[in-house]
Amino acid sequence: MLHFDLSQGVTTRALCAALRDLGTPPKTVATEGLSPISAALLSKSQRLLTDAGYKITPQDLSELTNFCVLLTQLDPKAISATRIPLSLDPKNPHRDILLKLSELVPVYEQEWPGPTCDPTALALLKACVSHFGARGESRLIKMGLGSEPEVRALWCEPASMATRSIPGPSAEPRIASLVQVTAYIPDTNLLGELTHRLNQIGAKKLWTCQVQDQGTHPKTLIYVIASETDQNKIIEALLILGQAPEIQTSLVEQHTLQKRTVSVTLGRTQKIQVCRVVESLWGDKILRADPLAEDLASLAKSSGQLQEIVRADVLTAWKNRIS
Numbered sequence: 435m436l437h438f439d440l441s442q443g444v445t446t447r448a449l450c451a452a453l454r455d456l457g458t459p460p461k462t463v464a465t466e467g468l469s470p471i472s473a474a475l476l477s478k479s480q481r482l483l484t485d486a487g488y489k490i491t492p493q494d495l496s497e498l499t500n501f502c503v504l505l506t507q508l509d510p511k512a513i514s515a516t517r518i519p520l521s522l523d524p525k526n527p528h529r530d531i532l533l534k535l536s537e538l539v540p541v542y543e544q545e546w547p548g549p550t551c552d553p554t555a556l557a558l559l560k561a562c563v564s565h566f567g568a569r570g571e572s573r574l575i576k577m578g579l580g581s582e583p584e585v586r587a588l589w590c591e592p593a594s595m596a597t598r599s600i601p602g603p604s605a606e607p608r609i610a611s612l613v614q615v616t617a618y619i620p621d622t623n624l625l626g627e628l629t630h631r632l633n634q635i636g637a638k639k640l641w642t643c644q645v646q647d648q649g650t651h652p653k654t655l656i657y658v659i660a661s662e663t664d665q666n667k668i669i670e671a672l673l674i675l676g677q678a679p680e681i682q683t684s685l686v687e688q689h690t691l692q693k694r695t696v697s698v699t700l701g702r703t704q705k706i707q708v709c710r711v712v713e714s715l716w717g718d719k720i721l722r723a724d725p726l727a728e729d730l731a732s733l734a735k736s737s738g739q740l741q742e743i744v745r746a747d748v749l750t751a752w753k754n755r756i757s
Contacts, residue, residue: 435510435512435513435514435569435572436589436590437569437572437590438586439585440515440516440517440518440519440585442519443519443549443583444518444551444585445551445552446552446555447580448580448584448585449555450500450580451580451581451585452585452586452587453501453504453587454578455578455579455580456577456578456587456589471506471699472499472506475502475505475506475561475708476499478707479502479554479557479560479561481732482535482557482561483554485534486553486557488528488531488535488557490554494554498554501558510589513562514566514569515563515566517541517567518539518540518551518556519541519542519544519548519549519550520532520536520544520550521544521546521549521550522546528552531553532551535553535557538728540567549583562697564694564696564710565694569590572591574588574589574590575589575591576588577589607692608692610690611685611686611687612660612661612685612687613659613661613662613668613685613686614685614686615657615660615668615669615681615682616683616684617678617682618645618653618654618678618679619653619655619656620678621677625642625656628675631671632668632671635667635668636664636667637659637664638660638661639659640657641656642654642657643655656676658672659688665683669681669683691715692714692715693715694713695726696713696752697710698725698751699751700733700748700751707736708729711723711724712724723752725745725748725749725752730745730748
C-alpha cells in the first residue's frame with residue numbers, strides 16, 4: 435500500500451518528486467503513452483478541476499500526467515493519505531476553487547500563512563486516495579521524499595497481510611461505549627426546540643414514539659444515544675427544555691463495520707471513467723459494496739442513462755475487479 439504524509443502541505447510537483455524518490459523509473463509520456471488506468475485517473479482529476487472552475491494550464495497538464503504515470507507504474511493495491519492541510523490566503527485567486535475541491539475530503543484549515551495545498555494536488559488526491567487519516571498498523575518498506583513543501587511517500591505492508599486478505603487496519607467491527615437516555619416528553623410542541631438543542635450538544639442518534647397510559651393524554655417517549663461526556667448536558671436539556679418528569683439512562687455498545695473506498699474503472703480506452711465504491715468489511719469478507727452517490731450521479735449525467743443502470747454496471751465492474 436502507498437501512504438502520503440501531507441502534514442507540511444502538498445503540491446503536484448512535490449508529489450511527483452516523492453514518487454520518483456520512492457523508486458519509480460521516469461518515463462517520457464509522449465513516447466510511452468498513457469495506460470488505461472493512467473488515462474482514467476487523469477480524466478477524473480481534470481473533470482474535478484473543471485467542475486470547480488479551475489483553468490488547467492499546459493504546465494498543470496504536464497504535472498498531472500506525470501503523477502498519473504508515476505502512480506500507475508508503482509501499482510499500489512491501496513492508497514491512503516493524511517488529512518490535507520488548508521491555509522487560505524485571503525488574496526489567493528483560487529480560494530473558492532480550493533473550497534469547492536475540498537468538498538467531501540477530510541481537510542484541516544489553519545491560519546494563514548501555514549501548510550496548504552494547490553488545486554491540482556487536491557484534485558489528484560481526491561481522485562485516487564481511498565482513505566484519509568493515519569496509515570494504521572503497517573510495516574514501512576521504503577520512503578520517498580519530495581520537497582517544497584516536504585511530502586513523504588511511504589510504501590508499506592499492512593500488518594494484517596499475513597493473516598487476512600483485506601489490506602490496511604483491522605477489518606473487525608469498531609465498538610464504541612455509549613449512553614442511552616430515555617424520557618417522557620409531555621408536550622409534543624416542545625420537540626422541535628428540544629431536538630435542535632440535543633443535536634447541538636452532540637446526540638449521535640435520537641428517535642421518538644407515541645405512548646399512552648390508561649386515563650392519560652398521549653405522551654412522547656424520546657430515546658437519545660450519546661457519548662458519556664455529553665450525558666449530563668443531554669439530561670439537562672430533557673429536564674429543562676423537554677419538561678421531562680424523570681430520566682432513565684443505560685450503557686449501550688455500538689458496533690459498526692469497518693469501511694474502505696476503492697476505485698472502479700468503467701469503459702475502454704478514451705472513454706474510461708472512474709467510480710468510487712465503499713466496501714463494508716467483516717474480517718476477511720466484504721459484506722456489501724455501495725457506489726458513491728455523487729459518482730453515480732456524475733456517470734449517469736455524462737452517459738445519459740438512469741442511475742439504476744449505471745449502478746448495476748459499476749457493481750458488475752467491481753465484482754470483476756475482486757474475482
